[in-house]
Amino acid sequence: MKIIRYQDSDGRICHGADGRRIKGDILGRFAITAEKADVKKLLAPIVPVQILCIGLNYRGHAQETNAKLPEYPVLFTKGVGTVQNPGDPILIPTHLKSEEVDYECELAVVIGKSGKNISRENALEYVLGYACGNDVSARDWQIKRGGSQWCRGKTFDTFCPLGPCLVTADEIPNPNTLAIKTVVNGEVRQESNTRDMIFDVPTLIEFLSGSTTLLPGTVIMTGTPQGVGMARKPPCWLRAGDSVTIEIEKIGALTNPVQNEA
Numbered sequence: 001m002k003i004i005r006y007q008d009s010d011g012r013i014c015h016g017a018d019g020r021r022i023k024g025d026i027l028g029r030f031a032i033t034a035e036k037a038d039v040k041k042l043l044a045p046i047v048p049v050q051i052l053c054i055g056l057n058y059r060g061h062a063q064e065t066n067a068k069l070p071e072y073p074v075l076f077t078k079g080v081g082t083v084q085n086p087g088d089p090i091l092i093p094t095h096l097k098s099e100e101v102d103y104e105c106e107l108a109v110v111i112g113k114s115g116k117n118i119s120r121e122n123a124l125e126y127v128l129g130y131a132c133g134n135d136v137s138a139r140d141w142q143i144k145r146g147g148s149q150w151c152r153g154k155t156f157d158t159f160c161p162l163g164p165c166l167v168t169a170d171e172i173p174n175p176n177t178l179a180i181k182t183v184v185n186g187e188v189r190q191e192s193n194t195r196d197m198i199f200d201v202p203t204l205i206e207f208l209s210g211s212t213t214l215l216p217g218t219v220i221m222t223g224t225p226q227g228v229g230m231a232r233k234p235p236c237w238l239r240a241g242d243s244v245t246i247e248i249e250k251i252g253a254l255t256n257p258v259q260n261e262a
Helices: 060-062 120-126 139-144 201-208
Strands: 001-008 013-017 018-024 032-034 041-043 050-055 074-078 090-092 105-113 127-133 160-170 179-182 189-192 218-221 241-248 252-260
Touching: 041 105, 041 160, 105 201, 105 241, 120 127, 120 201, 127 241, 127 252, 160 252, 201 218
Parallel strands: 050 218, 090 252
Antiparallel strands: 001 013, 001 041, 001 160, 013 018, 018 032, 050 074, 105 127, 105 218, 127 160, 179 189, 179 241, 241 252
16 A cells, blocks of 8 residues: 555645545554545655664665675664655755755655564564655765764755655565665666665664664664765765655655755
8 A cells, every 4th residue: 555645725634545535543543535635735654753764774885985884783863853745845954054965765664563672573563664765964064064973964954855655564575675766867876776785674673673662653764775976976966956856666756856945
């Protein structure tokens, strides 16, 4: 099932599937009604309670950045205020200025039920579904000005586009066989497959739930493959007027324009 979140003509925020409005809570009990989904504006498919991100999780990306493969998943967070809707702009910071804003296509995993100390074997039972994600990153703030912490460069407003829908887990029994790519202004910049992950999705869920409760509505950003703008020669940073599309097999395409912050 492909679940969307949208605003209708009356300003109501709803979920829908198969062209019909959903009644209830997609993180709990819900049903597809007979009412047609009146989609005035498409929104990010989930309002996360937290966003957990994994850095350096594709072998190709580690190679292009000359980084040693990590022993454990590298965890950082993005603020929930970073979420952006499909079609709405990625804003390049101008107040806390950045000139090195980068794209990162990622498979986003949405946790559907609470769990702690989850085993790898049972991990996918806790997944509600999957979406396309873009871990937009201000590399100057991430690397040069962040005091060795990544969060400042990762958590500006609009730096986590999600969408265009949430594909339920039953339609993707193995999330580590999916083609994934980024297209900027019609040019393919990243192209890989989720099988190149160093730590696969079940392993990430096992690790992130270790001695830690994962709450329903948690979004896990699972890392990005090779081809980021930072690693190109010369680097290719996002600029106002660009268009960025994240495509993932079985999920669809998430497109956002790029603008300067007002």
